Amino acid sequence: MELIYQSKYYTLYQAEKERRFYIDFGQKSIPMNLCQLIALRHKVMSISIEDHFDSDLNKHGFEVLLLCNKEHLFILNTLEILDLKELVEHGFSALGIAATKQIASV
């Protein structure tokens, strides 16, 4: 497996022979095809991190993530969500299907 991007808590790999990707979440490593990886990106990027700093909007500062058609469930705190957002942003750039960060932020 080839390493695509590593953030503080998570690592994205590409497995050429299987034609899929793996995210190592620390506790477990999850295989994903591109559609599942895009679905993860959509979920992660839809999370409003500002809500984590408002106790009315997010009382406990946690997010529940259901991945790969409800096969996996993760409960992540604010720092882990921020880190996962970073992995997704840079990982997609490294995979060549997203713009580099400078272009994306224009």
Add this chain to the structure above:
Amino acid sequence: MKDIARQSMSIKVESMDMLNGQIKMEAHASAIYLAMASWCEQNGFFTSAKFFYKQTEEEREHMMKIFKFLVDTGGSPISPEISNINHDYSSIVDVFESTLEHEVKVTTSIHNIVKKARELGDITTERFLDWFVMEQVEEENTIRDILDMIQVTGTEGVGLQMIDNQVANWID
């Protein structure tokens, strides 16, 4: 290293995000025109209601065109959530003026996606949107023509009835 992601997807994810935003905008437009059809039915503008039934179908077709493009390019289309649809209008003129305002917003949004796709070097998305750019010219022109007709006809006396009858010229 094999480019598995690129082999599975022909457009940039930023373009996919913007096209998903456009899907939502087209669905919103479809819902707005349905609300306008409802207003027209309730206020006796039955021909205008037919016009807006046609518009609501057209907007949904636009939405599905983008939806299918995302499927074809290996992207992930998102079924949109629609809320806050206005059902209150002060007059038939208000209805058509709101329609033109909305069409201008849709045109601006499409132009922005084209500009961004160009910036990203995403030629596939840019060329796909050519049809939408020209379609918006037609959409805006239709509503402008109806507003011109309303101005020429006037809303006094039987004017409102005449306006409603003449809207039939733009239903085909």
